[in-house]
Amino acid sequence: MAREPLVIAHDYLTQRGGAERVVLALARAFAGAPIQTTLFEPGDTYPEFGDVEVRTTPLDRIALLRRHHRLALPLLAAAVQRTRIDADVVIASSSGWAHGFRTTGRKIVYCYSPARWLYQPGAYLGQHASRSTRLALAVLGPWLRRWDRRQARSADAYIACSSVARDRVRAVYGIEAEVVHPPHSSGAGGSEHRPAGLSDTALDGAGGFDLCVSRLLPYKNVDAVVTAFATLPHRLVVVGAGPEQARLRAMAPPNVVFLQHLTDAEMRWLYARCASIVAASFEDFGLIPVEAASFGKPSVALRWGGFLDTIVEGVTGILFDEPTPTAIADAMRRCRSMRWDAEAIRAHAAGFSEEAFLERLTAAIERATGALPRASRGRP
Structure with missing residues (x-):
């Protein structure tokens, strides 16, 4: 050969x-x-x-x-x-x-x-x-x-x-x-399809829903995000699979929904309709905030590692200092209280x-x- x-x-x-x-x-x-x-x-x-x-x-x-x-x-x-x-x-x-x-x-x-x-x-x-x-x-x-x-x-x-x-x-x-x-490869503007496992009841809550897209591994700190939403009035949709899945589902409050193995069209549907994305992981890069930004959506993320490369604080998102439920909940409330410029967020995503x-x-x-x-x- x-x-x-x-x-x-x-x-x-x-x-x-x-x-x-x-x-x-x-x-x-x-x-x-x-x-x-x-x-x-x-x-x-x-x-x-x-x-x-x-x-x-x-x-x-x-x-x-x-x-x-x-x-x-x-x-x-x-x-x-x-x-x-x-x-x-x-x-x-x-x-x-x-x-x-x-x-x-x-x-x-x-x-x-x-x-x-x-x-x-x-x-x-x-x-x-x-x-x-x-x-x-x-x-x-x-x-x-x-x-x-x-x-x-x-x-x-x-x-x-x-x-x-x-x-x-x-x-x-x-x-x-x-x-x-x-x-990023979110394909904003492409076809959208509502995830089959997402019922109207799952999305029925004050202020719409936020989105957490992550492999379910310990260093991703999804457990802290899930716990934070026990104190928040709006919904959280978690997209991902991994060895932490059973534990996270068992501890989740009623306003948290889990999905996995979604198509690109289903992910576009979620990005287009979420209020923001939330990530508490120790990321080497931090791709999800860029994917969300291509839809004009802000991010709430840990002030660490790759998120420092992909989020402009106050313009495309909010950073919190430690992956604890209290810090995450406080940052989510601040995010909801701010007015975000969707076009400025999309312009940032274009660089990726x-x-x-x-x-x-x-x-x-x-x-x-x-x-x-x-x-x-x-x-x-």
């Missing part, structure tokens, strides 16, 4: 999130480029991946691992390291694994964060992690950290998704990374378009390596 001009790599395609959106943007930009990943579960990620050639590792033959990728943790390093990508350039979209694929050409890493579960296990796993998970990380952690740093050094260039990711890459790997913010992302990314790669094959580019 002839050496390919460009291949896109990603950790695993088993969920829906901002990182998977970035991979789709890359696939549109570099039309025809295949995607190399470890696991691929089409029903649990975006349907657009069905239009792209996706290559997987032998682990993908195990259905249980495709459905629960965290169970593959002891096996992923070996699976990645045994996979060689024969290409002039590999763009590795990575938060822990894809930067480890062996390549015959140049490797460019677009990094969301060094692996949280390796370098911030307490924040990532939370207090409810199982004993077996903690034991596995305690045993494998030292070896995996050595492996991870060695793979980082194999890259020709690192590009970080945000200023906080850049700082973490510097601290963990000693690598200086250029910052290129990822794009897919076109702007691709222009900045290709320029950063060419500055770092001069290696991006122009013939492979598609249209944004």
Whole structure:
């Protein structure tokens, strides 16, 4: 087989999130480029991946691992390291694994964060992690950290998704990374469809509803958001899935509704009709406020990390200082008391378009390596 001009790599395609959106943007930009990943579960990620050639590792033959990728943790390093990508350039979209694929050409890493579960296990796993998970990380952690740093050094260039990711890459790997913010892809103006699981009763409350879009993981602090709404008169719609789901549903007050696995048209329906979005997570970038901004909607978010890159306080949203129910509830009340300029919010979102992302990314790669094959580019 002839050496390919460009291949896109990603950790695993088993969920829906901002990182998977970035991979789709890359696939549109570099039309025809295949995607190399470890696991691929089409029903649990975006349907657009069905239009792209996706290559997987032998682990993908195990259905249980495709459905629960965290169970593959002891096996992923070996699976990645045994996979060689024969290409002039590999763009590795990575938060822990894809930067480890062996390549015959140049490797460019677009990094969301060094692996949280390796370098911030307490924040990532939370207090409810199982004993077996903690034991596995305690045993494998030292070896995996050595492996991870060695793979980082194999890259020709690192590009970080945000200023906080850049700082973490510097601290963990000693690598200086250029910052290129990822794009929003909400598609404001596209078709809308009301989510099937959302009843009239769920939305019937004072002041409409607010929106929380998040994977249900401990460091996302969705529990604090849910608790805050026990003291607020309006509704909260939580969109997301993850290991915290059962616990969050059990603790939620009656004015909180949970949805998951929504289509883009259903997400557009929610963005267009919510009063604001709320996020209390320790984010490396903070994509959801930008998606909401493309609809002219303000954000209420934690004053931390990526949200500092994506929210202009007082113009596109409000920041609170700690992820506690009291701080979140106070910030939500302030948000409701303010008059927001929807056009100014939309103008801010325009700076995070897919076109702007691709222009900045290709320029950063060419500055770092001069290696991006122009013939492979598609249209944004």
